[in-house]
Amino acid sequence: MKFNTVEELLEYTENIKNKTFREIDKANLLENSTLKRRKGLLGNIVESGFYGYPINSDARADFDDIGVELKVSGYVLTKKGEKRAKERLVLSKIDYNQIIHENFEFSKLVSKNKKLLIIWYHYEKRKDPGDFLITDYQLYDMEQDIEIIRNDFKTIKAKVDSGNAHELSESDTSFLGACTKARTSADRTTQPNSEILAKPRAFSLKQGYINGILSNLSHINTTLVADKKEKTVIDFANSRFKPYFGKTQLEIYKEIFGEVPERIPKNINKIISDKVIGKEKDLKETNDLFKKTNYLIKNLPITDKNKARERMAFKNLKLSEFDDDWDESYWKNFFEENTLITICYQGPSSSKNGYRILKEVKQITFNDEELDSIEKTFNLVKKTIKTGDISNLPTPKSFEGQILEVAPKAAKGKNIYETFLDNENTKVCFMLNKNFLNKKLEQIN
Structure with missing residues (x-):
């Protein structure tokens, strides 16, 4: 025809x-x-x-x-x-x-x-x-x-x-x-x-x-057009944070809100990010670049020697997210497509929250070797669910070259792992370990 x-x-x-x-x-x-x-x-x-x-x-x-x-x-x-x-x-x-x-x-x-x-x-x-x-x-x-x-x-x-x-x-x-x-x-x-x-x-x-x-389905054409000023979400984040580089969290907070909080919030970094860049829901409604991009804003405290102070955690795992094989899975798409906007606040090991300095905003991506390691972690979780044997869970240092591990986000104790299979919504999450983050920090400086 x-x-x-x-x-x-x-x-x-x-x-x-x-x-x-x-x-x-x-x-x-x-x-x-x-x-x-x-x-x-x-x-x-x-x-x-x-x-x-x-x-x-x-x-x-x-x-x-x-x-x-x-x-x-x-x-x-x-x-x-x-x-x-x-x-x-x-x-x-x-x-x-x-x-x-x-x-x-x-x-x-x-x-x-x-x-x-x-x-x-x-x-x-x-x-x-x-x-x-x-x-x-x-x-x-x-x-x-x-x-x-x-x-x-x-x-x-x-x-x-x-x-x-x-x-x-x-x-x-x-x-x-x-x-x-x-x-x-x-x-x-x-x-x-x-x-x-x-x-x-x-x-x-x-x-x-x-x-x-x-989301804008139309037979003739789609009308959503991205803002041409910034061509990537990392460019957007850098441009918004540029006035605040070299300033402490409290200094940035005061510039934004006009006053210093009586008590320093534990989530002061997220409060700052939500105000400087925008909340996720608002960004997707007002900025087409964000509406058409998978991204995640992560705050990462680092030492004066440019080392990660903690692991990078993601949302809690759901058992159904491992129904599919890796190639068709939610997590493969997540780690392949998501732009990780990493906001780095620096200070010596003794520094307290609120007094760390905004050093830079960087993007973390994953190469073939790293994705292969993530796939191995995914398959170990899938094996755990299939066999019912929690000893297969990819906890820290489970295999050589591991960069992604399963760990409790807040609560601690072995009971968290023992109850992993009890409910669809688990009490553990994926975390990128500090060795991997340190390697990425070295590469992007």
Whole structure:
């Protein structure tokens, strides 16, 4: 089927709404394969069964005559009934040896993916894929956020050009990611300007970015446009904190609120962050950069020798977060995509809260080796749940090269571990250990 204009394509696509994949599977692809064995199965069904195009791996866009690429993507519904993208939107594979010679405007990425027709279906975990309901479609144009995506492309390209493709991380960038694209975690490929093998990767629109697009679902176009002043959340945080570098927590507090508190709050760092950067809810409502980015603001006290005074804790674990394998898990996406905005307050070991000096705001990301270590921690938790044996829990110093451990966030005592399996909401959390944080602090100074 041939379309002469985008309008013709959209008019025809209106007919796909409220159909299941089984209804449009004219080639019976569902009978001969599964989603687990064939990642692009649902896309193949739409391409061949609905649009009548032969399945191919052509480098050109699917609707090349009108410059539109077809993508099929799922969403889940939150308890509040809000749509959230199930996963990132994977685009074209990154050729490490080619990207260093490409200009963004004429790159393979842009030529094939500048405009995307996204077919949305409702993903339900225990439902047969053939019965997933296609509910809507959306035309996405990269032009709406072109400045930030161009900057992301340049960031990825620069890392590859410097011989550090093995150090790529999705959290290096804002909207355009470099996600892993391999059959197994052991897969590696060559890169220019280095003999170190790197994981194969593909360009992707990050899950947080897709959520921002999805939240403003429109058939013609999405209208959310990011603030062009700062191209990354770390740039935004640095610009807001710049007037306060070199000042103590109490000095910053007084500048912000006009007075010094009678008692120094334990959470003075968070109070300052909420005021200087903004509260998460407010940021996502008022700043499109934050609405389309997965990020986490973390305050880290450090010594005068630039060492972490404590571990970095995350939210308490839920047993259901380990139902999926690592590649499909919430935690893989969390550590790959989240930008960790780390606000460092420095002081000698004897310094008290309130008197530490704001030194810097830095971003912590994870390279391939570190993500492999995190995967090992994840799998040990999954094994604990499966076997019921809490001795498998990845507590501190469980294996060589461990950077992420399970520990109580507040309460202490062995009973916390012994009751790990008693409820869905556990009393422990993931923590990045101090050795890892110290290594990152050395790298970013």
